[in-house]
Amino acid sequence: MKNLLILLSLAGLCNLASAADEPSPAALAGSNGCMICHNASQKLVGPAYKSIADKYQGQSDIQKTLVNKVRNGGAGAWGKIPMPAHPDATEENLNKIVAWILKGSPAN
Numbered sequence: 606m607k608n609l610l611i612l613l614s615l616a617g618l619c620n621l622a623s624a625a626d627e628p629s630p631a632a633l634a635g636s637n638g639c640m641i642c643h644n645a646s647q648k649l650v651g652p653a654y655k656s657i658a659d660k661y662q663g664q665s666d667i668q669k670t671l672v673n674k675v676r677n678g679g680a681g682a683w684g685k686i687p688m689p690a691h692p693d694a695t696e697e698n699l700n701k702i703v704a705w706i707l708k709g710s711p712a713n
């Protein structure tokens with residue numbers, strides 16, 4: 606019984622460690638090249654993340670649509686300049702980045 610408790614607490618520690626090692630969504634946006642064209646509050650080539658969050662506020666089903674749009678690229682929602690496709694970004698990372706954008710892209 607005591608051994609089991611020790612094992613369980615070790616497993617808990619490992620969980621904490623791996624959560625801390627995961628890159629933040631902001632870091633993922635950087636390493637996936639999103640910040641080349643996007644910025645939290647200013648329009649660059651693409652719209653500001655805050656504008657994206659405002660535009661889709663309250664649309665609970667928008668997450669998947671936006672993940673697909675980032676993966677496949679496309680134009681028309683903000684203007685004529687297209688966003689290129691991102692075939693190398695993983696679904697998991699795109700989900701994290703888009704959820705973070707929709708939350709208002711907090712710094713931490």
Ligand code: HEC
Nearest residue numbers: 637639642650651671679680681682683684686687688702
């Ligand atoms: C080469 C420039 C460029 C890069 C790199 C880029 N974007 Fe974009 N992004 C754009 C442009 C331009 C638009 C506006 C497209 C439109 O008008 O439909 C856009 C639009 C978006 C939108 C809103 C889409 C919509 O339909 O409203 C999201 C979300 C987004 N980008 C996320 C990302 C993420 C996440 C990454 C990184 C994986 C990324 N972008 C990388 C240029 C870029």
